[in-house]
Amino acid sequence: MTSTGTRAAVAITKLQSMPSLFTRRALRTVVTICLLMSMRPGSGYGQTGKPERPPAGKRTTTSDDGNGLIDVQPSDLLKTPVTNNWTSYNGDYSGARHSGLTQITRANVGRLAAQWVFHPRTVSPLEVTPVVVAGVMFVTSANDAYALDAKTGKVLWHHIRAVSQGLVDDPAQHHNRGVAILGTRVYMETDNAHLLCLDARSGHLIWEVAFGTGNKNDGATSAPLIVKDKVVVGISGGDAGVRGFLAAFDAETGEEKWRFWTIPGPGEKGNESWPGDSYLHGGGATWMPGTYDPDLNTLYWGTGNPAPDFDGSVRPGDDLYTSCLLALDPDTGALKWYFQFSPHDLYDYDAVQTPVIVNARFKGQPRKLIVTANRNGFLYILDRTNGKFLFATPFMNTQNWAKAIDENGRPIPAGRTPDEKGVRVCPANGGATNWYSPSYDPSSHLFYFRSFEACAIIQSNIKPFEVGRTYYASGTRSVDEPAKAYINAFDLNTLDFAWRDLQIGRNKGWGGVMSTATGLVAYGDDANNFVILDGQTGKPLWHFHVGQLVHASPMSYAIDGKQYFAIAAGSDLFSFALP
């Protein structure tokens, strides 16, 4: 401390001898900054790209009181359930998307009113879930990032970055699902698979890493996930023939720490599905945030479909590790176990739906579980300590691609192999559910999720991989049958549905769900409404017509004792609270 104290003293002396042109306030400002700079360990001149932290023992708060001070510690990210702050895409690490806030209840939710609307203007529909820390909300729209006053929706800073040209498929739509936050920094992925580190207090770019493989079909749409001192990112482009991976970067420096390839290379287990260099285009994208169990020190992350989507003849066998849940060591990226929901998938059944961490009794025994509703039409319960299959049940009435799930959790295919003429497959390639978030209420043990009942004619033919093109190897046709959507409540105590709410509306909704400690469930319906239900009964309690289809999942936060719900709808972000 001696040396830094001396430096500060010198700075003050020099400043005080300055001419009168220098006003007192400006003097005080510069001195204060000098003192702050000098006192912070590791923050000397030229080094302040690091997260700045007050000296040990002098830290004020955990930024959980709406005080505007953004300094998120790794321990802050362990809080579950989330309350005032919503610190990551899914809220907490469990992926339960369950808020511990209790101000808004069944009794008063009818008085909920719009507080503000934010219109970022760069992309539609928005797919972001905002992150809120200390009353400041962080939002992304295409490659732009914003900090907002979460009470008013007014912009505090805006980091502008032009969208990328020449992308393929989903990333070419420039969707982005939000930020991760650690210390005084926020992290986001760009449409062309760069990881940006921004100063959360200013929006200024601190560093940037291109994390793709150089394949021009690479892209990114997800929000990163912070685990301890690392930022974990996934890749999009599974329908465009990328080689999927998860990668972890040092949150301070941007240095790559590990990379796990979801398509094994030559000599690795599972490579037998990938003859020649086909592993370089095998898909298995990792395009939604995973979950993390700090007690087991395990990262859970879903992988997408194999590529090409509909032609399985070029990828014999199970096509590891596509359509899987991976359990990884977050420190090294080493694989602990995997569970494959749809071996040798032929129907675009990504398995990137949130793997929700649940501690509950299963058939009377307390267990550490993963609960997830899969795009293939089955809800699964796994033992998350070892990946052992415990339970599956279909949640789509018209499911026809699998005869059953066997005792090990492996589907028994019904033999519907796509060909040039096409086969009718249910669920359609869009899935019986999709990336829109599920939710889990630990007090009621109800697991909530949106499901979709639709079939498609899926066709296939042989097609080579091409840079700059999608790699479906043929396509799909819709069938002339009415589709249905449901919001579901699955009871982990009874292993049956508590209720299913049939959605009424002309659109295909893409709205995820969240739940609260007061038994509410919030989501966007199929008729451009933001809706809050009674989580016990499924009865709607309140709605607001946002006038645009919801392609996002809601969140909740609180400032100065006031609870808010926020939801992106169409090209706008809405916030609601009691009057």
Added chain:
Amino acid sequence: MWPRRVEALLVVAILFGCASRGVQAQSTNAERGAQRFMEYCAGCHGADGMGGDKAPALVSPSNSTHLSDSELFRIVHDGTKGGMPPFAQIGDANIRAVVEFLTRLRNNAPPTNASAEAAVPGDVDTGRTLYFGKAQCSACHLMQGKGGFIARNLTSYGRTRSAEEILHAITNPDTPLVPSSQVATVTTRTGQKLTGPLRNEDSFTLALQTEDGRYHLLSRSDVTDIHYSGHSLMPRDYRTRLSPKELNDIVSFLIIASRNPPPDKAEGR
């Protein structure tokens, strides 16, 4: 040529101080454009060009980024069918200045020929040392990922500015004053005094950022007094704190650093 011109400018600056007439005389086209923008454009398009209730953003990727200067000129001159009124009455020179200012607002503006090719007036390495040392620029300004957060990021600042313009900005700060940089002192109902840049303000709320990075998000009803300093945090004595050579060195560092992309990371793996 450049060093002599810059030295001459410095001599003028030192001899005449920062009297407003002197500042006016030295105003560049872009600075005039900034002033005209605040007068004619900011009311609808926002002070930062990011759009408002009546008009769209001018600097976001989906809007004017791809328009040429002549297209922008025509829009400002003639207005649009979408409802923007014509501004022919402010004169072609002012319109050109506004267009130049808009070009600089864009984050991905290409370097001008002047700054991309011209020699710089001082020593870049010495300038870097000054930037992160004696001159204390990095206490507030980020440069290629290093430095403070309270003031603007200078990483690409020198890409589109001449040495004279940068020198002028260092020695004559706040011409013009960017609204979101203006320092205000707010007194709250509880008697708390808060001083820092006013990041956002309207008839109902204030967002003030203190130097610890904290955002104070206040309702007008929580505020009993607000004093606008008329200045940003930028010190206003650099022409006396630093020698002409040191100023030239910093200017040179800002230009050269902006030509080079941030080391390694931005270029990918």
